[in-house]
Amino acid sequence: MTRLAPLLFGLAALALWEGLVRALAVPAYLVPGPLAIAAAFLGDPAGLMAALAATLTVTLAALIAATALGVALALLVAASPLLRAAIQPWAVALQVTPIVAIAPLIIVWVGDPFAALVVCATIIAFFPVFSATAAGLAAVAPDYLDLFRLNGASGWQTLWLLRLPSALPYFLAGLRISGGLALVGAVVAEFVAGSGGFATGLAYRLIEAGYRLQIPRMFACLVLLGITGLAINATLGALERWFLARR
DSSP, X not given: OTTTHXXXXXXXXXXXXXXXXXXXXXOTTTSOOHHHHHHHHHHSHHHHHXXXXXXXXXXXXXXXXXXXXXXXXXXXXXXXXXXXXXXXHHHHHHHHSOHHHHHHHHHHHHOSHHHHHXXXXXXXXXXXXXXXXXXXXXXXXXXXXXXXXXTTOOHHHHIIIIIHHHHHHHHHHHHHHHHHHHXXXXXXXXXXXXXXXXXXXXXXXXXXXXXXXXXXXXXXXXXXXXXXXHHHHHHHHHHHHHHHHHO
């Protein structure tokens, strides 16, 4: 019953939403009901799914890049207090920089539209992986470190056999957060690119529907993004549980 609770709650919320829209005679251009949103999606399923595939491509590429960058920086930070002092403030500064403000510059500087979108999404997504992995590498119990030193373990052996396994739960938790942020970064970047005339992804379809006052189609895009975010979170959560169970 617990597993069915989210589905039952969602169905009840949709039924209430549709009932209120019909009872209050709310125009579709203000708040469309679930049936109107479904009809808007069924009016162009191929186009919306193709746009979603483009957004997912950017999201996946950004998540891979963010993971590689975050883990690499975390290893550098864990290797030396000097590197930690040098890298940590810049990583935090990059994290708090509004991507909306610098996305136009990135698009102009990078040139290639797809690469620019990936860079924007990577900037948003990398910090949770970096901070979580760095915290995991630093969270090894001192007793275990002393044990490895007493047995003559090298720095590489300590990293491979002790620090990395200890950091795995932290890394997987950060990866799960970064998955959602990569999607957010892709959508934000596509908004900027779409406003500049570069047609790609679901965010552009959202802008296009807004310009044409196709409110049900806008809601259909938002619903697709929400479902996609849930699917990414569920997939990474299953991956986390599988890795931890094997560990």
